[in-house]
Amino acid sequence: MFLFLQKAGIEMINQFINELFQFNFLQRALVTSVVIGIICGVIGCFIVLRSLALMGDAISHAVLPGVAISYMMGVNFFYGAVLFGIMAALSIGFVNQNSKIKSDSAIGIVFSAFLALGVLLVTKAQSSIDLTEILFGNVLTVKEQDRTLTFIVAAIVLIIVIVFYKEFLLSTFDPTMAAASGLPTKFIHYTIMVLLTLVTVASLQTVGVILVVSLLITPASTAYLLTKRLSTMILVSAFIGAISSIIGLFFSFTFNLPSGVVIVLVITAIFAITFFLAPRTGVLWRAIKH
Amino acid sequence: MKKEGNILLEVKNLSVIYDNQTQALKDVSLQIIEGQIVGIIGPNGAGKSTLIKAMINLISHKGQAFLNDQPIHKQLKNLSYVEQKSNIDTTFPIKVLDCVILGIYPKLKPWQLPGKKEKEMAVKALNKVDMLGYENRQIGELSGGQFQRVLIARTLVQETDLILLDEPFVGVDITSENIIIDLLKELAQAGKIILIVHHDLSKISKYFNSIILINKHLIEFGSVENVFTAENLKQTFGTDVFIPSESRDRND
Amino acid sequence: MKKAILFLFTITLSILLAACSNGDKGDDSDKNLESVDKDKIKVVTSFSMIEDIVKEIGGEHVEVENLVPTGTDPHDYDPKPDDVKHISSADLVFYNGLNLEGGSQGWLFKALDASDFPRKNAIKTSDGIKPKYIKDEDGNKEINPHAFIDPNVGEQMVRNITESLSERNPKNKDYYKKNEKEYLNNLHNIEDDYKKQLGDIPKKDRVFVASEQAFQYLADSYDLKEGYIWAIDTDENGSPEQIKSLVKFIDKNKPASLFVESNVDKRPMETVSKESGVSIYKKPIYSDEISKKGGVADTYLKYLEYNLDVLTNGLEK
Numbered sequence: 001m002f003l004f005l006q007k008a009g010i011e012m013i014n015q016f017i018n019e020l021f022q023f024n025f026l027q028r029a030l031v032t033s034v035v036i037g038i039i040c041g042v043i044g045c046f047i048v049l050r051s052l053a054l055m056g057d058a059i060s061h062a063v064l065p066g067v068a069i070s071y072m073m074g075v076n077f078f079y080g081a082v083l084f085g086i087m088a089a090l091s092i093g094f095v096n097q098n099s100k101i102k103s104d105s106a107i108g109i110v111f112s113a114f115l116a117l118g119v120l121l122v123t124k125a126q127s128s129i130d131l132t133e134i135l136f137g138n139v140l141t142v143k144e145q146d147r148t149l150t151f152i153v154a155a156i157v158l159i160i161v162i163v164f165y166k167e168f169l170l171s172t173f174d175p176t177m178a179a180a181s182g183l184p185t186k187f188i189h190y191t192i193m194v195l196l197t198l199v200t201v202a203s204l205q206t207v208g209v210i211l212v213v214s215l216l217i218t219p220a221s222t223a224y225l226l227t228k229r230l231s232t233m234i235l236v237s238a239f240i241g242a243i244s245s246i247i248g249l250f251f252s253f254t255f256n257l258p259s260g261v262v263i264v265l266v267i268t269a270i271f272a273i274t275f276f277l278a279p280r281t282g283v284l285w286r287a288i289k290h
Numbered sequence: 291m292k293k294e295g296n297i298l299l300e301v302k303n304l305s306v307i308y309d310n311q312t313q314a315l316k317d318v319s320l321q322i323i324e325g326q327i328v329g330i331i332g333p334n335g336a337g338k339s340t341l342i343k344a345m346i347n348l349i350s351h352k353g354q355a356f357l358n359d360q361p362i363h364k365q366l367k368n369l370s371y372v373e374q375k376s377n378i379d380t381t382f383p384i385k386v387l388d389c390v391i392l393g394i395y396p397k398l399k400p401w402q403l404p405g406k407k408e409k410e411m412a413v414k415a416l417n418k419v420d421m422l423g424y425e426n427r428q429i430g431e432l433s434g435g436q437f438q439r440v441l442i443a444r445t446l447v448q449e450t451d452l453i454l455l456d457e458p459f460v461g462v463d464i465t466s467e468n469i470i471i472d473l474l475k476e477l478a479q480a481g482k483i484i485l486i487v488h489h490d491l492s493k494i495s496k497y498f499n500s501i502i503l504i505n506k507h508l509i510e511f512g513s514v515e516n517v518f519t520a521e522n523l524k525q526t527f528g529t530d531v532f533i534p535s536e537s538r539d540r541n542d
Numbered sequence: 543m544k545k546a547i548l549f550l551f552t553i554t555l556s557i558l559l560a561a562c563s564n565g566d567k568g569d570d571s572d573k574n575l576e577s578v579d580k581d582k583i584k585v586v587t588s589f590s591m592i593e594d595i596v597k598e599i600g601g602e603h604v605e606v607e608n609l610v611p612t613g614t615d616p617h618d619y620d621p622k623p624d625d626v627k628h629i630s631s632a633d634l635v636f637y638n639g640l641n642l643e644g645g646s647q648g649w650l651f652k653a654l655d656a657s658d659f660p661r662k663n664a665i666k667t668s669d670g671i672k673p674k675y676i677k678d679e680d681g682n683k684e685i686n687p688h689a690f691i692d693p694n695v696g697e698q699m700v701r702n703i704t705e706s707l708s709e710r711n712p713k714n715k716d717y718y719k720k721n722e723k724e725y726l727n728n729l730h731n732i733e734d735d736y737k738k739q740l741g742d743i744p745k746k747d748r749v750f751v752a753s754e755q756a757f758q759y760l761a762d763s764y765d766l767k768e769g770y771i772w773a774i775d776t777d778e779n780g781s782p783e784q785i786k787s788l789v790k791f792i793d794k795n796k797p798a799s800l801f802v803e804s805n806v807d808k809r810p811m812e813t814v815s816k817e818s819g820v821s822i823y824k825k826p827i828y829s830d831e832i833s834k835k836g837g838v839a840d841t842y843l844k845y846l847e848y849n850l851d852v853l854t855n856g857l858e859k
Contacts, residue, residue, distance in 0.1 A: 023630050025656045026623075049382065130649060132620050140626045141652035163401050170395055173382050176373045180346055181396040181448075182366040224383065228428040233383045256624040 037241030044220030062088035064118025085197030137208035435466025780810025
C-alpha cells in the first residue's frame, strides 16, 4: 500500500515537472507565488513579533474599497489598494492615540467600516469587478503588469529589511532602548506599516483578501517555534512561505483545485506538524520529554 | 558649574502631566556631580520611573534635563537606560551575545553590521558580569538575575557617562545582585553617574551614595547619611515607615 | 554583508527570470485562422450551451473541453488549473461574447492572456448579432448577454462556429458543413414553430413576465411585451421597489401566468405572484443555460423546444 502511494506520488511529481516545462502560465504562477511567499514570510516576522497580527488582517480587508475605486477609475488595482491600506493604518493609529479606545477595538472599528464600504462599491460597480478573484485570488491569471509590480515590491521590501535590519531588530525587541538611544521609533513603525500594506496588496493575487493573513502570520509563527535568532527566523519563515507555495501549487495543478486555498492549507499543515513535533517547543516533544 | 572633566547632570523644573489632567511630577530640580550612585526612592505612583523617562525625553514633559551642559536630547548617545526587565519580551528570538551587542548599535552606521570587533567587546562585557558561556542561550532560558546581568553587560558596551536603571534588583538572586552592585561601584569610581529607581527601602546604604526622595515632587536630595532619616521618610511615604535594619549597617 | 548580497542577487535573478518568461504574444494583424492539419482538433468552449453546439457540428473531429459547468454562473467564473491548461493546448476557443464571460476585463480574457493564447483563435460566437442593452433603475446601462434565447440568434452562432471550424481545420470542412446543414434543418423547424405558435397568441396576451430581463432578444423578435423584477443581475434582486413596479405592470397588462427561471431564487417571484394574484406557471423556463445531462433541456435544440412549450402553454388563456 505504502509502496503504491510512493509510486503514485513520484509519478504525480514527474507530471508536475513536465507540465512546468510545458506551460508558460504555470512557470509564471510558480515564480509569482514563491516571491510572494518569501516577502510575506519576511514581513510576517515583524508583524508577529510586534503583535500586529490583527493589524495585518485588518489591512488586507481594508484595501477592498481601494481595489473597487481603482477598477472604476480604470487604474491598476495596486495603487488604490495601497492608498486605502495606508489610510486604514493611519486611521487606526489616530483612533488609538486620541481616545481611550483599546487598540484591538480601534482595528475592528476601522477595518469593518472600510470593508463595508468596499463591498458597497463593488456591488455598485458590478460587471467589471470579479469579487471572487479579489476575495480569494487566482495566481493563474495574474497580469504581466501586476507581476512586475510584485517584483518591485519584493525588491523594495527586501532591500529595506536588509539595510535596516539592526534598526528593525532593536525597535521590535526593545522599543524603549531604541527610543532612548535616539532611534525614530514612530517612523520605523509607519515604515513597517507601509511595507505591510505593499506586501498585502501584492499577495492579493495569490490568495486574495480573505486569506492573506495566513501567508503573513503562519510561516512566521512556525519559524518562531523553531529559531533562537531573528535572522534565522526570517530565513526560515521566507523558506516556509516559498516551499508552501510550491507544494500548494503542486497539489492545485495535480488535483485541479483553486491554488490560493490549497497554499493556505499547506502552510497550516506545516505549522501543525511544527506545533506538535518541534524540538524544544513542540507539544508532543515536551510531553515525551517528561 | 562644570569643573574640568566633571560630568554634571542637571534637571531644571521637570514636570509631567498625563492626559492634560493628572500631575505625575511637579517641578523637580536637581544637580548631580560625577561619580555617584543615586537611588530614587518613593512610594508606588510617586513618579520615580516617570522622573527618569522624562529626563531622557521618553515622555512629554515641561522643563529640561542637561548632561555636560547640553540638553539631554543632544546627548542621547552618552546615556544608557535599562528599563524594568519585566517589560522586555524574553520569548523574542535573540541570543545573549546578540542582546549585549545591541548596546553597540548606536555607535554603528545604519547599514553597518556588527563584526568581530563588536563581538569581542560584547564577550568582554559578559565576562565582567560573569556570564561567559551563556553567549548562545536564548534570553528566555535565563533566570531573572542572569538576565539582569546581561542587560548590565549591554549597558557596559554602550560606554556612556550617564546610566539609568529602573528597578534592577527586583527578582534578582543574591549572586547576581552582588556582581551588579560591585560593577556599578567600579563605574562610579571611574566617574560615571548612575541613577537607580529602587523598588523598596532595603540596602540603601549598601547601594547608594545619595538618594532622591520623591512623591510627585522633590522632597529631599542629598547624601544617604543626611537624607535617609525617619522624618524625611515619613514625609515621603505619608506614614511611619519601617526601615529594614540592614540598611542601618555601615557598608564595608 | 554577505547575506545582503545573496538576497539582492536572488531578487535580481527572479526579476530577470520573470522578464524572460514573458513570451511574444504573437502578431494579431492577420485575422485569418491558420489551418491545422489534424484529424481531431482541440476545442475549448466557455459554457455548456456552446459546448453542445460545437459537439453537434464538430462531431468526431473535435475534442471538446468545457470551462463553466452547468449550474455555475459564466459571468463570475474562477478558472482552475485544468481550465488554463486546456486553453493553453487548444486550437480554438469558443465563447459567447456580449459580456457573458465578463467582457474584455473578465476572467476568460485574463485566462487567455495568462496562457498566451493567440486572440485570433478565440472565436466570439455572437459575432454579427446586434447587441441589445438593459438599463436598471439607477440608469446603469449594460449589454444583455442572453441573445441565444432567440433561435434566430442561435442560427447565427451555428454559422459562426461552423465557419471557424472549417477555416481552422479545412481537412474536415465537408464534414462540418454537412453537420451544419442537418443542424440548421432542425433549427429552422424550431424557428418556424416559434413564429407560428407565438404568432397564434393574440397580441394582447403576449405578455411575458420573468425574474430577470434576460429574454429581451426573444421578446423583440416575436413581439412579446416583457415584464421583469430586476434588469441586471446584482444583489438588488427583489427589492420592494422592483416588486411594486412589476405588480403594477401585471395589473395593467394582465398576463395569463408568470414565469420563473430554472436557476434563480424563486422567492421574489413568489412575492410578486401573491401580490398580483397571478400564479406562476408550473414548469420553470430556462434562460442562462441548458439543463444538466439527462434533464429536459440538455441540448440547445431541446432547450429551445422546451422553452417554446412552456411559453405557449403558460400564455394560453
